[in-house]
Amino acid sequence: METVLVVDDEQGILEALADLLREEGYRVLTASHGREALERMAELRPDLVLTDWMMPVLDGPALIARIRAEPAYKDVSLMGMSAVDVSSLRHLYPGMPFLQKPFDIHALMRQVRKALDGKQG
Amino acid sequence: MSSSEQPARQDARVSTGVPGLDAVLGGGLVSSGVYIVVGEPGAGKTLFANQLCYHQGRAGARCLYVTLLAESHARMLANMRDMAFFDSALLPEGVYYVSGFRTLEEQGLPGLLELLRREVRNHNASILVLDGLVQAQEAAGSSRDFKKFIHELQVAAGLTRFTALLLTSANGPAVHPEYTMVDGILELRERTQGVRSWRELQVRKFRGSATLHGVHSFRITSDGLEVFPRLESRVQRTPPPDPGAHRLHLGVPSLDALFPEGLAAGSTSLVLGPPGAGKTLLGSSFLAEGLKQGEHCLYMGFYEPPNRLLGKVASAGIDMGGAMADGRLSFIWQPPSECILDVLADQLLSVVRRRNVKRVFVDGLSAMQQASPEPARINSFFAALTQELRCTGTTTLFGMETPRLFGPVLDVPMEVGPSAVAENLFFLRHVELEGRLRKLLSIFKMRDTHYDPTLREFVVTPQGIEVLPPFSVAVDTLLTGLARHPGAGHF
Numbered sequence: 001m002e003t004v005l006v007v008d009d010e011q012g013i014l015e016a017l018a019d020l021l022r023e024e025g026y027r028v029l030t031a032s033h034g035r036e037a038l039e040r041m042a043e044l045r046p047d048l049v050l051t052d053w054m055m056p057v058l059d060g061p062a063l064i065a066r067i068r069a070e071p072a073y074k075d076v077s078l079m080g081m082s083a084v085d086v087s088s089l090r091h092l093y094p095g096m097p098f099l100q101k102p103f104d105i106h107a108l109m110r111q112v113r114k115a116l117d118g119k120q121g
Numbered sequence: 122m123s124s125s126e127q128p129a130r131q132d133a134r135v136s137t138g139v140p141g142l143d144a145v146l147g148g149g150l151v152s153s154g155v156y157i158v159v160g161e162p163g164a165g166k167t168l169f170a171n172q173l174c175y176h177q178g179r180a181g182a183r184c185l186y187v188t189l190l191a192e193s194h195a196r197m198l199a200n201m202r203d204m205a206f207f208d209s210a211l212l213p214e215g216v217y218y219v220s221g222f223r224t225l226e227e228q229g230l231p232g233l234l235e236l237l238r239r240e241v242r243n244h245n246a247s248i249l250v251l252d253g254l255v256q257a258q259e260a261a262g263s264s265r266d267f268k269k270f271i272h273e274l275q276v277a278a279g280l281t282r283f284t285a286l287l288l289t290s291a292n293g294p295a296v297h298p299e300y301t302m303v304d305g306i307l308e309l310r311e312r313t314q315g316v317r318s319w320r321e322l323q324v325r326k327f328r329g330s331a332t333l334h335g336v337h338s339f340r341i342t343s344d345g346l347e348v349f350p351r352l353e354s355r356v357q358r359t360p361p362p363d364p365g366a367h368r369l370h371l372g373v374p375s376l377d378a379l380f381p382e383g384l385a386a387g388s389t390s391l392v393l394g395p396p397g398a399g400k401t402l403l404g405s406s407f408l409a410e411g412l413k414q415g416e417h418c419l420y421m422g423f424y425e426p427p428n429r430l431l432g433k434v435a436s437a438g439i440d441m442g443g444a445m446a447d448g449r450l451s452f453i454w455q456p457p458s459e460c461i462l463d464v465l466a467d468q469l470l471s472v473v474r475r476r477n478v479k480r481v482f483v484d485g486l487s488a489m490q491q492a493s494p495e496p497a498r499i500n501s502f503f504a505a506l507t508q509e510l511r512c513t514g515t516t517t518l519f520g521m522e523t524p525r526l527f528g529p530v531l532d533v534p535m536e537v538g539p540s541a542v543a544e545n546l547f548f549l550r551h552v553e554l555e556g557r558l559r560k561l562l563s564i565f566k567m568r569d570t571h572y573d574p575t576l577r578e579f580v581v582t583p584q585g586i587e588v589l590p591p592f593s594v595a596v597d598t599l600l601t602g603l604a605r606h607p608g609a610g611h612f
Contacts, residue, residue, distance in 0.1 A: 009220040010193055032223045054194070054212075056187075056219045056240050083195040084212040101195035 002116055005029040005046035007037040007063065008081075009055040013101075017050070017108075024109055034058025038066060046076060048115055050099075053082035053089065064093070077115045135248070135284045138176020138206065139169065141348030141467075144355065145322070145337055146305075147330035152247075154304035154329070155275045155285045157254065164309040165320065165341055166288040167197065168204070170250040171216075172345040173286065175206045177248050178215030185246035187221045187237060189253030194218040205344045217244050221251075225260050230270040233257060238277050247283050254289035258299070267299050275302060304328045309339075314494050319461060322348055338463045349463035353498075353505040361387055361511035368570075369480075369516055371403065372410025375588040376579070379564060380572040384545060386479075388568070389507045390518045391486075394549025399560055399579065400520035401425070402586055403547070404482035405434040405441065407518050411480035412444045418480040419472055421453040421465075423488035438585035451476055457485070460492035466506055473513055481510065486521040500542075507542050519543065544568035562588060 004026045008014040011032070018028045029046060031037035035058040037049065049067065053060035060080055067073045079097045080089060086098035097111055134149035143149040150156060158166050174184035188194065197218070201207045208215075219240060225233045241249055251257070261267035271287075278285050287303070300306055306325040311318055322339045324332045333354040339346055368383030377383070384390060392400045401422075408418040420441075422430060431442050444450035451472050455465065472478060483489065490499055510517050546565040551558055563576045579588045 009223065010188075011220065011223045011226075013193060013195075032220075054218050056221065056224070056236050083193075083198045083218070085209045102193075102199065 001027045003027040003046040005037060005040055005049045007031045007051040009033055034063030037063055048077040050079045053080055053084055079115050137173050139172055139346045139348055141350055145333045145348055145350050147332050150284055151329040152284055153278050153282050155278050156305040157287045157300050157303050158307045159289050160309035162290055164311060165346055166309055169346050170286050170288055171201050172206050174216045175208055178211040182248055183244055183246045184216045184248040185240055185244050186218045186250045189222050189225060189256035191252045230261055230266060234270055234273055241281055241283050249283050249285040252288045254287040264299055272302055338461045349467050352463055352466045353501050356505040356508050357512045362514055370410060372406045373586045380567055380570055382570040385569055386516055387511045387514050388516055388544045390545035391543040392520045392547045393523055395523050398549035401484050402437050402581060404484055404518050404520050405439045406586055408480055408482050409439045409441055412449055416479035417449055417476045419451045419478045421469055421483045423455055423457040423485035426454055427452045437581050438583055457488035462492045465489055465492060470509055473515055478515055481515055481517045484520045486519045504542050
């Protein structure tokens, strides 16, 4: 079973995403900020980290930087999501998929699948 | 002491970016202050806080917006996206949104306070918004705990030098006992009377400077919030300039001859009369005369749109189309429904000041009076409006409808609104005389000048208005609309 770590400081969104991904058959871990996400990853390495951008404690960019700096996580796929216009983020992080909030659930599932399939490829 | 060692000014102000609000606050929020913004859902609190953040962000400040149990950030941003103040380029550096709800749930007020302090520091924020203070209040174990939270936030604001806005839904009294230690309380509310509703802002408490007291109107448009300070609260206390010998006329020679010295510059006149009696023509003639003298003039009307009005007065020999086209005549046309009294005053005074207007004709004063949901305010409002106009040296003519076309009762609201403060009062009336409906004019009062008080018939021809000589036969009770010869019955 593939594992997705969802990171978002908005509790409602975090829970809704977790439920939807579980219904799709994924194992789901949750964290409400970057530092908590790193703690979860230390316990169980996910296949994909789906992270919000603006968060307290440790934000999306800092989390991405920490994951990329850790060789043990080189196989972990990364995907960002934000209420901020993500087109500028796509320029800053070429190759990394971003979801624009609010997003269509089907688009989210397609993106998640694509990210995980890309990793397998 | 070098300039870098100078202590920061304690009274530096933070501009809100809400037009009119800084004036109400005596210059803006006081830097490093903690302010509560209270109002029912939909009152405009979130919009206000965002407007302030983007305004400050545009000026280079960093703003941290922390939500508790509020709408999602995506939804909030979607709502802001169409507002003129929104700028996506400011995200996330200038304006940063985080949720503190989970921290509040898991760690209570101490955890939330720690999150606020840490995030302000991490983002080097000078503005903090906490949206949903009522959640923090409900999470507090006791009133004392909540007061302690507010106090510690205030200490942090002073030490780290950030200005905090705490948004909360009205829950009981606007000035909650727990709020006593904050630096200011702003209340936003929507009031309804019948089917009409309007928005109001009131500064319930403000430390650091005087504010404009009382209730102020505000509106929400695609530009965001705009506050219209209550005119009476900011009226100039200085006496108007002495007009000296400067006098002016209405531009109707046969009427001007009734008061040869003319109206005092800066004075206020009222033309009362029923619909169709000629108020608009008289007022337009007054403006046309000013245009001839090279003065900038302003017409403010409520019923007839500009083109229709220009056509109507042109048929009576008054040509103002050219002056409107070349900008010497300003025009404010405001359909009478859903007006806000202070918005009207702001529109009028803004044009007067910006264009150095010397003559104003307000056509349809009843519509202006109806814009106030509080009739008790009318007298003080018009006293303030005329004072402001006098201080700018503007001579003003108000046209006001009397409700009856004919009849023995004279509806002259002498103690109400402008009639109580106008120096000069003209009265127009229809009268049936010798089988013909005639227009009648009389001067009721005129301050500081001699005038002819005789009742006169006036006619409107394609060449203009003409006031006729006094009636050659004795006729009484003309002003009632039912004329009769002395000692005889009605005509």
